[in-house]
Amino acid sequence: MMMILLRRLHPQTLRVLALALVLVLVILFFSSQIDNYFSPRMLNRIATSAAVILPIAIGQALVVITRNVDLSVGSLVGIVAYLIGDFLGKHQGLDPFSTLVLALSLGGICGAINGTLVAYGRVPSIIATLGTLALFRTFLVEYSGARTITTESLPPWIVEFPQAVLFSIGNFEVRAMVVIALVAALIFGLALSKLRLVRKLYAVGSNPDAAVMSGINSKRVVFMAFVLSGVLAGLSGLIFLAKFGNITVVAGLGFELKSIAAVVVGGVNIFGGSGTILGVLFGTILVDTIDNSLTRWAVVSEFWRDALLGMLILTAVAADTFMARSFVRMKRKNALKPKTLPPEIRNGK
Amino acid sequence: MMLKSETQSWKTATFFFFKSWEGLLVIILAIILSANMFLVPQFLTLQNQINLFQLSNEKIIVALAMTFIIISAEIDLSVASVMGLSACAFAYLVQGGMPAGVAIVICLFVGAAAGAINAFWIAYIGIPSLVVTLAMLIGFRGLARVLLEDKGIGNFPEWVNALGRDGFIGPFPLAFIVFVILLIIFGITLHRTGFGRQVYVIGNNADVARYSGVNVVRIRSILFIMSGTVSALAGLFYAARLASVRGDAANGFELDIITMVLLGGVSIFGGKGSMLGVLLSILIVLNLRNGMALENITGHIQTAVIGILLISSVLIPNLIENLRISNPTKKKTISVSGE
Numbered sequence: 001m002m003m004i005l006l007r008r009l010h011p012q013t014l015r016v017l018a019l020a021l022v023l024v025l026v027i028l029f030f031s032s033q034i035d036n037y038f039s040p041r042m043l044n045r046i047a048t049s050a051a052v053i054l055p056i057a058i059g060q061a062l063v064v065i066t067r068n069v070d071l072s073v074g075s076l077v078g079i080v081a082y083l084i085g086d087f088l089g090k091h092q093g094l095d096p097f098s099t100l101v102l103a104l105s106l107g108g109i110c111g112a113i114n115g116t117l118v119a120y121g122r123v124p125s126i127i128a129t130l131g132t133l134a135l136f137r138t139f140l141v142e143y144s145g146a147r148t149i150t151t152e153s154l155p156p157w158i159v160e161f162p163q164a165v166l167f168s169i170g171n172f173e174v175r176a177m178v179v180i181a182l183v184a185a186l187i188f189g190l191a192l193s194k195l196r197l198v199r200k201l202y203a204v205g206s207n208p209d210a211a212v213m214s215g216i217n218s219k220r221v222v223f224m225a226f227v228l229s230g231v232l233a234g235l236s237g238l239i240f241l242a243k244f245g246n247i248t249v250v251a252g253l254g255f256e257l258k259s260i261a262a263v264v265v266g267g268v269n270i271f272g273g274s275g276t277i278l279g280v281l282f283g284t285i286l287v288d289t290i291d292n293s294l295t296r297w298a299v300v301s302e303f304w305r306d307a308l309l310g311m312l313i314l315t316a317v318a319a320d321t322f323m324a325r326s327f328v329r330m331k332r333k334n335a336l337k338p339k340t341l342p343p344e345i346r347n348g349k
Numbered sequence: 350m351m352l353k354s355e356t357q358s359w360k361t362a363t364f365f366f367f368k369s370w371e372g373l374l375v376i377i378l379a380i381i382l383s384a385n386m387f388l389v390p391q392f393l394t395l396q397n398q399i400n401l402f403q404l405s406n407e408k409i410i411v412a413l414a415m416t417f418i419i420i421s422a423e424i425d426l427s428v429a430s431v432m433g434l435s436a437c438a439f440a441y442l443v444q445g446g447m448p449a450g451v452a453i454v455i456c457l458f459v460g461a462a463a464g465a466i467n468a469f470w471i472a473y474i475g476i477p478s479l480v481v482t483l484a485m486l487i488g489f490r491g492l493a494r495v496l497l498e499d500k501g502i503g504n505f506p507e508w509v510n511a512l513g514r515d516g517f518i519g520p521f522p523l524a525f526i527v528f529v530i531l532l533i534i535f536g537i538t539l540h541r542t543g544f545g546r547q548v549y550v551i552g553n554n555a556d557v558a559r560y561s562g563v564n565v566v567r568i569r570s571i572l573f574i575m576s577g578t579v580s581a582l583a584g585l586f587y588a589a590r591l592a593s594v595r596g597d598a599a600n601g602f603e604l605d606i607i608t609m610v611l612l613g614g615v616s617i618f619g620g621k622g623s624m625l626g627v628l629l630s631i632l633i634v635l636n637l638r639n640g641m642a643l644e645n646i647t648g649h650i651q652t653a654v655i656g657i658l659l660i661s662s663v664l665i666p667n668l669i670e671n672l673r674i675s676n677p678t679k680k681k682t683i684s685v686s687g688e
Contacts, residue, residue, distance in 0.1 A: 122663075123660055123663045124617045127611060127663055130607065130608075131656040131657065131659045131660040132656070135657065138649045141649045257486070260483060264480055270479065303495045304491065305491065306487050306490055306494060307487075308491070310485055310486075310489070
């Protein structure tokens, strides 16, 4: 029975199911440890902090699928949050939609710089984005002149936005910013499974040579991945601005690690070519749930958070590696059995 | 042109420019040195030359170990966290009343153990080093924070502080002397021993290395344990120099360290690079930073300049190669070879 199930399911589906199971176990564990764990406050706390990370995690996934990595997303979130906050302070009348467009295009332009360097300049992504991580942050520090964007300087609609509730189920409110992040996940999840243009990301990531030979312009695809990562970092930056209101030059510092953690835990292969947005969504929620729950857990000091997060990432990747290997072994074993060979081969011999 | 794969073009690019890479670095270094001498009169004093190393001794020591790691086509992002962990462990143990000498030995073992953890996942289990050391960058930093929480601990024995502050032989501090000794040992190991050759072979093609009888698992393990130990040593120097340690000690140093190594002509894809190139790039980075500091340019701009230098060190050779290929008179035929 188990074997039939294993054979029927795609390994990616299996991976997401395992992740969901782990998430449920983690939630059950913490609910037995922390009083009042299932309160609306706790849910909101986790949901809103996951909403900031989810867009950059999706962007990171798109880039990782093409066999690259974007280390500059943290600096991008900082730049967008700060510059848009600064701009809104000077132009109070700007409407939400224009602000969104502005934030996304600002992120997209920065992403295009990364994309140009990696795709057309042929600089390895880890070098290029390590460099732009420093460059973008420097630009922000120099531009800001050590000023802080404060909540008072922002127009009221963006300050009130984090409290905006779209609808509520019983006591649980669903915040608008959470919905925005989820919509982004839905759009990219569908695009990755349905859109031909976006599916080229997988082709380039799983075998760049074969992709080029089958007529895919792999440079343009890699460029597109970095631009999309920038656009999504712009969305994260805007959510960050709305959530915190007070923005300093260290905004988004270290987010690149969080996004990579979410992507890797979510089962995206770091060598490119595979991964799903559903997995990334679960990965983000899992990392965030653990992060937020550990701060509330009285048994261990909150300083254990990072140490445990590191272990979690390793465990996830190790589990992934073992699963992939045993899957290959299982397939090979089945292939050796004469029964499983297709009839024409069995009879024709 | 269309048939050529990304990695191949990258390899041909490095091939064309590797021949003259050290030469290029020498020219850049000469330009920076003369500009510094021209702009800043006190640049060539002995004290300034020592200061120039003093502020980055820990990073350049780790850069030597990182050279081995990157040549073997791996990466160790956790070095700065291991430095922080060892510095924090030292402060924690000394504050708990342990003699500083014993604490130093224990910290070196902590570094070796950290490297062994990396080595286990990378060499034995076979998880990419980028992922393992990224997780450990977070994990080891977390452990460092667990040890010190949000306190800053100083009050080291006077001789520890003196080692970090004063000259050990003449005006040269101990960390600088250790750097020179390690440079010589590592340089000889990399370029003159069988072990060093095996590191290059693994970096070029780990499968070929394995089939030709190189014990890849063992060499990778040695490299990561060595990297951990050297990072721990550098972390101790850092603690001694600052005479006080916080949980975020050495945070973010991995960027500078990797920049130094890559600028030195070591290929991120492994198999290429030399200790001479890394030494030259260390001198370039230090002199550039020092010159900018003497010209009152802030640390952030310095980091940006280093970042630009890092990107252009790869970008410019690629662009020149593009020109060379698009020039029809010198067109080279590049065949697609199998794996």
